[in-house]
Amino acid sequence: MSWQKEIDELREREKEAYKMGGEENVERHRSRGKLDVRERIKRLLDEESFHEFGAIAGKTVYENGERKSFTPANFLYGTGRLNGRKVVIGADDFTVRGGAADGAIRGKQIKSEQMAHELQLPIIRLVDGTGGGGSVKFLDIEGHTYVPVNPAWDYVVKNMGVVPVVAACLGSVAGLGAARVAASHFSIMVEETSQLFVAGPQIVNYGVGQNLTKEELGGVQVHRSSGAIDNVVKSEDEAFEHIRKFLSYLPSNVYELPPVKTSQDDRNRREEKLISVIPKNRRRPYKIRPILEMIFDKDSIFEMGKYYGGGTVTGFARLDGHPVGFLANDPFIGGGGLTVESCEKIERFVDMCNTFHVPIVNFVDQPGLVIGLEAEKRGTIRKGVRAIAAIYQATVPMIEIIIRRVFGVGGAGMSNGHGLNLRYAWPSGDWGSLPVEGGIQVAYRRELEASDNPQALLEELAANMESVRSPLRTAEAFGIEEIIDPRDTRPLLCEWIDDAYRLLPEHLGSKSHTMRP
Structure with missing residues (x-):
């Protein structure tokens, strides 16, 4: 007795499922410059590593016990390997009912999230559809409406x-699909072929009278700097490369250490350019990214959210092969001051590093929270306090390299000054409650108003303050632990990272403050 007949039937049904939405729908999908769902999975994962679950699930029509038609579910999931490491992947098939939930098998999406949680594996979502209720035709078919429930959302949050959690927006993604993209540690869009919105153009036109195309409403020109998406790329293959790189810095779960690689870069490398990279003129900006490249392992930097909160640069890099997160200020964008956007960016990034035990290097040139009427209207102080709270609540090792300015509440909040978070300052350091230039006019307002020559008095006061503001005087008073030669930054950080990773095992596990999207 053999079960070969049943296995043969199983294989035939799998072949039906592999046809996805049918040849016509698949070709229409590809004509828009998009890969189909199975091509995406194949290109992203290591070769021949995808193990699919529920492949033959779908909508079947029977007549007199005979199968007359079959439409596969428009959600695929399973496990595979990414650079040798096991992951869970869930992917929408836009060729079947446009990826909408009423063309799916809801249990498959739930199982993918549950699998990632229970097996403690990274999860990658390839999102290409609404993922919500789909068309209101559902009401006519089913004969009743329903109270909305976000499927698997308990596991999404957990x-x-x-x-x-990684999410790629790979098509026109609306409603719950858009929420699945946002509910991630790293999200990505593809130029020209991806759009993201709460509701699509037709609903927006009907609801609020805005007649917009998909690109105008939710294309990359909208979300490059909206904060809803982390990175934007030019192709799906580039998106897959970003996914691989992002995950390479993180452990598979919070119970493991970040993966350390063998570094080919000299941990004692001293870049001569660092001694002169900061201008003596404090009003002159400089480029922060070349500085980061001179300090971290070569070709190891992965930036996140470049165009959102641009005054703050965030991302991952390596020190002697060890993954680290970094924060840095970009003086070319609003002087590097803390805006609402940059505060949100800091809060989210620090929380992510803390969740996955990735030590943080903070390169500080912080003039403080932005000021003015618009900043007050936007509640900047509350956002700033939230960012500072994230830094103070973080238990992961953190080190501060003061490049230039540290002023006010914002500057003070860039490091937990009450903990043993090491600080090094470059000789270009400049700090205080207020910048001297503006602070003199506030502190000596009455004297300046009473003076016959206020400009001369202002210049005299500024000259007197110039010597007092020297970072060497702060070091004499032990207000800063150590002023270093900028060229020594990499060797010192590589020594610090050894200590940081030696201490990490005692911090493994989930945090009481679970990260939110």
Whole structure:
């Protein structure tokens, strides 16, 4: 007795499922410059590593016990390997009912999130559809409406605090699909072929009278700097490369250490350019990214959210092969001051590093929270306090390299000054409650108003303050632990990272403050 007949039937049904939405729908999908769902999975994962679950699930029509038609579910999931490491992947098939939930098998999406949580594996979502209720035709078919429930959302929320979650927006993604993209540690869009919105153009036109195309409403020109998406790329293959790189810095779950690689870069490398990279003229900006490249392992920097909160640069890099997160100020963007956007960016990034035990290097040139009427209207102080709270609540090792300015509440909040978070300052350091230039006019307002020559008095006061503001005087008073030669930054950080990773095992596990999207 053999079960070969049943296995043969199983294989035939799998072949039906592999046809996705049919040849016509698949070709229409590809004509828009998009890969189909199975091509995406194949290109992203290591070769021949995808193990699919529920492949033959779908909508079947029977007549007199005979199968007359079959439409596969428009959501695929399973496990595979990414650079040798096991992951869970869930992907929408736009060729079947446009990726909408009423063309799916809801249990498959739930199982993918549950699998990632229970097996403690990273999860990758390839999102290409609404993922919500789909068409209102559902009401006519079913004969009743329903109270909305976000499927698997309990696991979606839990996973944010347990495993790395990556989401790629690979088409016109609306409603719950858009929420699945945003509910991640790292999200990405593709130029020209991806759009993201709460509701699509037709609903927006009907609801609020805005007649917009998909690109105008939710294309990359909208979301490059909206904060809804982290990175934007030019192709799906580039998106897959970003996914691989992002995950390479993180452990598979919060119970493991970040993966350390063998570095070919000299840990004692001293870049001569660092001694002169900061201008003596404090009003002159400089480029921060070349500085980061001179300090971290070569070709190891992965920036996130470049165009959102641009005054703050965030991302991952390596020190002697060890993954680290970094914060840095970009003086070319609003002087590097803390805006609402940069505060949100800091809060989210620090929370992510803390969740996955990635030590943080903070390169500080912080003039403080932005000021003015618009900043007050936007509640900048509250956002700033939230960012500072994230830094103070973080238990992961953190080190501060003061490049230039540290002023006010914002500057003070860039490091937990009450903990043993090491600080090094470059000789270009300049700090205080207020910048001297503006602070003199506030502190000596009455004297300046009473003076016959206020400009001369202002210049005299500024000259007197110039010597007092020397960072060497601060070091004499032990207000800063150590002023270093900028060229020594990499060797010192590589020594610090050894200590940081030696201490990390005692911090493994989930945090009481679970990360939110």
